Structures are given as structure tokens and as C-alpha cells.
Amino acid sequence: MVRMSTYHDRIAALRAQLKQQNLDGFVIPLTDEHMSEYVGDYARRLAWLTGFQGSAGTAALTLEDAAIFTDGRYTVQVREQVDGSVYSYEDVPRVQVADWLQKKAKPGTRIGYDAWLHTRKWVNAAHAKLKAKGVELVPVDRNPIDGVWQDQPDPSGAPVLVHEDVQAGRSSAEKRADIAAWLKEEGADGVVIAALDSVAWLFNIRGSDVSHTPVALSFAIVNADGSARLFIDPAKISDEVRSHLGKDVTVEPRTDFGAALSGMSGKKMMVDPDTAVAAIFQLLGDAGAQVREARDPAILAKAIKNGTEIEGSRTAHIRDGAAIVRFLKWFADEAPKGELDELTAADKLESIRRESNLLMDLSFDTISGTGKHAAMPHYRVTPESSLTIEKNSIYLVDSGGQYRDGTTDITRTMVNGTPTAEMKDRFTRVLKGHIALATAVFPDGTTGGQLDAFARQFLWQAGVDYGHGTGHGVGSFLGVHEGPQRISPANYPGAGASEPLREGMILSNEPGYYKAGEFGIRIENLVVVEKREIEGMEGDFLGFETVTFAPIALDLIDESLLTDFERQWLNDYHAQVREKIGPQLSDDADRKWLEDATRAI
Template sequence: MSSHRQRLGALRTELARENLNGFFVPLTDEHMSEYVGAYACRLEWLTGFAGSAGSAVVLQSLAAIFVDGRYTIQVKEQVDPELWDYKSLPADDPVEWAIANLKAGDRIGYDPWLASIGWEKQARRRLEDHKISLVAVSNNSIDQVWSDRPLPSQAPVFIQPEHLAGKTSEQKRQEVASWLEKRQADTLVLTALDSIAWLFNMRGSDVTCTPVALAFAFTHKDGSADLFIDPVKVDDTFKKAMGDSVRFHDQAVFPEALKQLSGKSVVIDPERTVAAIASLLREGGAHLFSDRDPVVLMKAIKNHTEIEGHRQAQLWDAVALAKFFCWLSDAALEGDVTELSAAEKLLGFRQESGHLVDLSFETISAAAAHSAIPHYRVTEVSNLPLKKGEIYLVDSGGQYPNGTTDVTRTVIIGTPTAEMKQRFTLVLKGHIALATAVFPAGTSGGQLDSFARQYLWQAGVDYAHGTGHGVGSFLSVHEGPQRISPSGGAFAGSNEVLRAGMILSNEPGYYKSGAYGIRIENLLLTKPVEVAGAEKPCLGFETLNFTPIDRNLIEVSLLSESEIDWLNQYHHEVYQKLLPFLSIQEAEWLKAMTAPLEG
């Protein structure tokens, strides 16, 4: 951690040179991405914290790092408490902390390419109320002292072919053009990497676990587009596939191009656009309109081709998981499996398909008390062995050319306690309730969230995360705008109406701190449902994953007849779908794991 002491000292020296009393350090990039490339991992470089969400504030004599409850253990393992105060989100607010530790007349810096429009506006107002200046730096202060900072990836882009995408890029751009026409606007500025990837049928490898390429784009009301991307990433084959209506530019000229939209009616998404872009557009004289990036909803509603691709990807993934759990059933009892070795073994089984491009997120491989941490990340330091009488939870997924997977299973090594079985069964009942839900068109994810929690609530317990998130098609494993989660608060998207074609996760859980955790996750396809006598269109779900649910953790007496029927039918489908791809030993294991329950 001594290197982090030196880095913090170097940053403070740089801030003093810039006449700044402090600096805000978010964990994001100029696209407001959830996962970022190595060049943008400024928070990790400065602090040592390698989680996927957090921020920091550096002052001349104090520094604080802010993480939510998912990372309270990890931050203490990775960040030196002599250098940094640990702060918990959302209870502690970075701007409020800065105000409390600065004085009138002080100046605190921020990078406008890493700050959302909304954050910049409210932070400036709150700081100025205390006569503290928020100062936009032209060059990120961390970058000035990060001597060996990696360059942004120059990996080549590749085409997502029409037989996997279901539509050409031209067709998609015409849909955006129609959207602009209805709003009497000239141009949409696209900044979200997954929106750009989907619109141009373009994929890349610039961000770990998410197959996107670093780029910006303008798309216009005539269906043409300007793509701003490092020229070394694009070959003639890709340019030809885009056609004459897509103009290519070096990403380096993007800031100047924004200023050239003078007099145009330009739409920006305030949630996905950094403050620097809005500032440059205003400087150039564009007429700005705020609206949600229309591609967000377009890509969330999967077309027939994308849905079929998902089904194939889920099958490949389910075969790998069956092979893994069969192996684990023997290996874990022998006592030589750890969290890290289990994750590596699962990766190997996924790679055996020959179709895996990448993981869709870093595998959560969690034994015993670690399973009670919903977003646990195993390291060499934290690595635990799997032991008899303890729970093992694995939340994982893959990126395949035709779909993105995400699945969680909780299994018992040996024999469970009565409490484990009771809690697991309550989670399972909630999972089934959501999987079998039928609801009128116009229903939001927030309205369905309690379906999955009701049985836990009756027992006086709950879980502190959302029940479901959207999933992309060979794109982001966390895709908006839809969610199944409590309405309002930290769960953006819970008020989004669910539409046929949307894919969401179904992942209720239970976590007993310091003891064990439980989560059962499948992916659901939203689809129309025929209801006799219905007075309005109705929707329901189709389960896409096919991985056995651990029968050893089920207290059958707590299940209703209909719940037993659902599980038996689900396991019958699992058996039928996976059997042709398994060895004799694996088939025997699968037969036992999917044997019918009797009430």
C-alpha cells in the first residue's frame, strides 16, 4: 500500500499546483459506464479499491472513499485506513463530506468528462451555498501524475451479423430518425457504449465482460450518422458494412464536432451524458433538448432473432453449469475445492462449449459467510475452502455471440440445517411466484417486486437488493431501463413499464450476516399471455435458464401443490434439454438432481 501513499501524495502536490483544495474521484468513464476500461480505473490506481462501484474525495489533509454495502468488506481489505476514511453510501454523501471539511473560499476540482449533467448542477449549487467553488479541470488531475496509465484499448471492432442482430444498422437508424422527426429534432448525441454497439451492430473488447467499443456517435433525422472512433479500430470491411450513410471520424475530434452543431436541435440524455458534452454543445450554439436515449428502450425489447439467440446461449451455459455442479458434488466433499478453484473450474466448463467470448461479469464464488455478501469478490487473500455443512453460492454468466447469460445457484456441501432449508424454501417460493406471475399490460417492475418477497416478509426477513435487472443481447449484463425492484429510492427503473420482449433476472435472496447467503436466479422473457375472460392484454414470463435447483435445500412441507408442480415441470425440462450433452456419469447426477418432488 506504500505505492498508494506515494500516489495520494503526488495527487495532492498536483492539486496544490493547480490551486485546488480538493478533487472528486468517481468510478466511471466519459460514457457513464458501469464497467470501465483499464485507462479509466483511476479510483483503483489511487486507492487500491477494485470494486465496480464507488468514489472518493481527496483534500489536502483528508481523504475518504465511498462504497455501498456490497463492498464494505472488500474496501477494508484493499484500501489503507491510514490514508482513507471509509464512508458508506447512501448514508454518507461525497459532496456533503467535502462541504463539511472545506471552508469558504476553497476550490475543489472535478473532471467534467466524468460527471453527469445532474451531478455537476446539484454539486455546484450545494458547494456555492457554502462559498466553495467547483472547478472543472481541463486535464484530469490524476492523469497528470499517473505516469504509466494504460492507453484506451485499440482492439478492433467486429460486426454483429444480421442473423444474430435481427435487424440491419440502417433499419435501426431509420427508427431513430423517425423518433427524431416526431420530436422535431435534428440530431441525437449517443454516448452510452451499449447503445452505440446495438445501433451500429458493432461489438468490441474494450471493456472487460462487456463486448463494446469505445466510441461516440451522432445520428440524424435523415438516418445518417457520424461515428467517432479510434481509426485503428475500424477496417474497410466494417466501413463497407455500414454503408455511405455512416461517416467515420477520429474520436479525438469529437469535442470540436460538438461545437459544430451550431443552430441544430440536439437531443441529449441527461442520465447518460457527461457535463463536458452539454457544455461544448451550448458553447457551439446548439439548441438542447433533454430526453432519454431512444436506443435504451429499442434494445431492451428483444426481437425474434435476439430471443432465439438468447435461448441458444442459455442452453450452452446450462450444459456448462450442469457439468460444473456434477463435478462439484464429488470434489467439494473431498475437501480440496476453494472459492477460486471453483470459479476457475466453472470458467473451464463454459469454455468447453467453444462459443464463450467472455464472462458477463466477474464470477461471485462465495462459501459460508461470504455467501451472505451479495456482491462478494473472491481474492487470493479472502479465498475460502468449501466445507461440509456449509452453503456455497455461485452467481455467474457468460457472453456468447448470440446472448448474455446470468444465473445464480445456491447449494449445500453435505447436510443443511433446518434453518437453511426453511430460508431457502422461502426464497424458492418467491422465485416461483415471480416466474409464474400474470399481469396486465402497463404493469411496472416495481409493482411485481413484492411477489418475490412476500414469503420472506411473512417470516420477518427480507433482502436489500433489487429482485431483477434487464439483460442485453451479447451486451451489458445489467441493462436498463426495466427493473424489478422496490419503487423509487436507489432503484432507478422500477417504474418502467414491462413490455413483451424484455428480459429480466429473477433473483430473490436471503442473507444471514456472518453465516450464509441464499440466492436463486434465472432469467425471464416477458411475453404475451392469453387469459380467459381478460378485459385487457396480459403479460407473463418464460424462464430461460435450465439449471437444477438444489433439492437438498428444499423443505417440501413449505411448498404448495402448485409450487411442487412448477418445480417438477421445470426440472423435467432441465433434464430433457441437457441430457443429450452430458456424459453417463453427468446424466446420472442430473437424473437424481431433477427427480420429482412429492408433497
């Protein structure tokens, strides 16, 4: 474990570096040159500087003050991981980075930022706010953290893998042809593809440059004739991958991407302002290119899964569900002994998943929490933080796997012993919301924001709520968090609540409840948006197919709170779990446990 004194030393070294670069402050986001949520080890500058291990946050500092900015998901976690004597804790969106800098920076000072780590929208807004106080926002030639991070890892050199057409459902040439047709309609010469998962999807390639997300560090430019330039370390590309890419795709060093943008004089280029960093816009503008903002054309196409991808997801979830059942049975046997801890449980679940020899990676760091840690929605267990799962306490495990045929994400909540009446009440209300969303029928064009209250209504009736979205998009052997769709209130961090749900999209259904310092509850399955046929219907309607199958804890349910419809849904769901998962289990004890865990109520 890195001692807190180390972070004192690091921020002192950074301030000394800022003085050398004639800067009076700096902004450190948690992202990379592709605006990624999860980043490679070389780009984990925020974690190195502060100790924060969450997946969303920013730090800012002047020569005198420092702050870390996180939203409500990390209120507890940031205080456990980041030294409050060095950083003030600022809550987003109530306090924005530029607002804090406007108060702390003195007129005439220079605040640095890395143009490869921020969107143009952020830069423009921050520039205007700081300029009003006489503070200059300055792009740096070299990130000052890289100047003091002595053992900073190099970007990954892992080889690229071919994602076969039989798993992708469509060839890269077909996908590029669709983009070329769009470019011609728009009268554009090309489009910059900067998001790592978009590049992976477009070229039907996968990598291992980012933990838990099978992508390769790369940029791409697609031209109006369907040809493309892929900017990636050529050493990562085997002869097999080159053959797969074909003659219409040229492979160029990732380090040449900036120079390529500088050579776009007179070209009409489409660029996504949400996924392309400010430096891309700056280089194109300086080159004399005509830049038009437009959504990355791979974003929506990637989110709407084809039949091959949907069937692959179903298959992956059956395989994964068998591993979950084996883990739940093991937990039921081991937890009552009083020695099981969070880290051991997480390691056991991963080892069971790996027994199939088909797991490529976890889809994210397993959230394995009991007691107060279960009340932290994005808790990450470490050897130092791991708690023993005590008697009569709740244990929450949110986990997932990356398989060649699909990406999984599932949360189950269990009790080691006897739950309190409050635990059962809250669990049942979460279950009722989960069922309400799973069985929702809605007109084509409905957004995730319109559906979010379906899952919260029963908690609201008890005067409680949860501080995260209800559902996120999920990729096909890609990111476990994938846009553009989302089920959440419109005012929550991140975009997507206003995106219409479309047939073929995969989302999570994961309402929860968290009592700070005591316990947390979440029930999560993945669902596929599908068409609904209703007698006499006027217009097109959609609903959800649940593709995750694992028992929901019966001993945490207050049956008196369930309606007949909800009881029937649960019994039908558990019957499907027995039907689909039972044949995947080779051990008689596992099958017997599953029968009891999915008994009708």
C-alpha cells in the same frame, strides 16, 4: 497484491498534484466518459487510487480528509479492500458526496471534478450545495489522477467486430431510420449517442474494449436524415466493418468528438442527461446549439428484444446450462474432499464454458463465495481472498457468459454437506419468492417496482430481507446489466423501478438472503416478458418465460414450507431441465447426476 502502503503513497501523490493544479480537493467516480458501469482498464481510476474492486462507488478527498461512498451491496467488501485509516466509509444514499464535501471543505477552497465523468445533474446539484458554503466546484482540463498514475494503460485498441444481421434481427439502417423518424417528429437535427452499448446496438458492431461487455470505445451523432457520424479510433475499423457500416456512416477519430460538438452552432440536438456527461452539454452550449434533454432513443428499443434475439437467448442458455450442469456435478464430486477453494471453482466453471469454443467472454467476474464471502452479494474472489469450501458450508456461484447469440447470467447455491435448519428455511423462502415472481401474471403497464414484493414476501414473513434489487435487464450479446427496466424497490440505488415492463424484455429473477459473516443464498434465472392469454381477460396481460435451465439444490429445500403449487412448479421446471439439457451432455455420469439432481419431490 498491492500493499496498503501503496495507497497511502498514491493519495499523497494525488494531493501534491492537486496543489499543482490549484485545487483543494477532487471527486473520483467509478465510471468513464460514457457513464458506464464497467470500464476499461485506462478508466479504473477509483480502483487504482483506493483498491476498491466493486462495480459502484465514488471517492472524494480534500487536502486533509478522504472518503469512499458505496451502497449497501458493498458494506463488507469496501471495508476489506479500502484502508480505513485513509478513507472514511460513507453509506449511500444516506450520505452523498456533495454533503460530505460541504462539511469538509473550507470556504474559499476549490474542489475539482472531471466533466467527462459526471452527469450535468450531479454537477448542478453539487455546485449549488458547495456554493452555499463558499466552496467552488471547478472542472479540470486534465484529470489529476492521470498526472500521477505512471503506468496507466492506454485505451484499448482492440478491433471492432460485425454483429451480423442474422443475430441482431434488424439492420443498422433500419434502426437509424427509426431514430431519424423520431428526430423529425421532435423537430431536431440530431441526437448524441454516448452510451457504449447503445452505439454497439445501433450500428450492429461489438468490441472488447471493456472486460466482459462486448463494446468498443466510441460516440455517435445520428442525424435526422438517418446518416450518422461514428467517433472511434479508425485503426479499430477493418474494411469489412466499413463495408458493414455503409456509405451513410462516416468514421471519425474518437478524439475529434469534442470538436464535432463545438461545431454544432444553431443545431437542435437531443441529448440524454443520464448517459451523456456534463462536458457534452457544456460543449454544445458553448457552441450555441439548442440542446433538448431526451432519453437515448436506443435505450428502450435495445431492451425490447426481437424474435431473433429472444431465440438466440434461448439457444445460448441451453448451451450455457449444459456447462452449469457439468460444473455442478464436478462440484458435488470435489467439494466433499475438503480441498476445493473459491478460486479453483470459478476457474473450473470458466474452463467448462470455454470448451464449447463459442464463449466470447464471461459476462462479468464470477462471484464464487463460501461462508462469509457468500454473504457478500458482489464478492470478487482473488488469490489472496480465496477460501476453502468447508464441510457443511454453503457455496454460491453467480456467473455468466457472452455468446454471439446471447448473454447469460445464473446463480446457484449449493451446500457441501448437511445444511442447518436455518439454511434450509432461508433457501426455501428465497425459492418461494423466485417461484412467485416467475409465475406472476400482471397487466400491461406494470412496473418492476410493483412486482418486487412478490419475491420478498416470504422472507418478510420471517422478518428478513435482502439489500439488492430482484431483477435487472440483460442485453443481447451486450451488457449483462441493461436498462431501462428493473425489478427493485423504488428507493434502491439506480433507476428503472418505475419503468413499465414490455413484451420482449429480458430480466433476471434473483431473490436472495445474506447472513453477514456466515452464509448467503441466491437463486437466479433469466426471464423474458411475454404476452399471456387468459380466458375472459379484460385488457392486455403479461408474464414471464424462464429461459435459464439448471438444477436448483434439492438438499437445501424444507419441503414442509412448499405449497402444492410451488412443488409442482419445481418438478415441472426440473423436468424441463432434464429435457433441454440432458441431450447436451455427452458423459453418462453427467446425465445420471442430472437425473438425480432434478428428481421429482
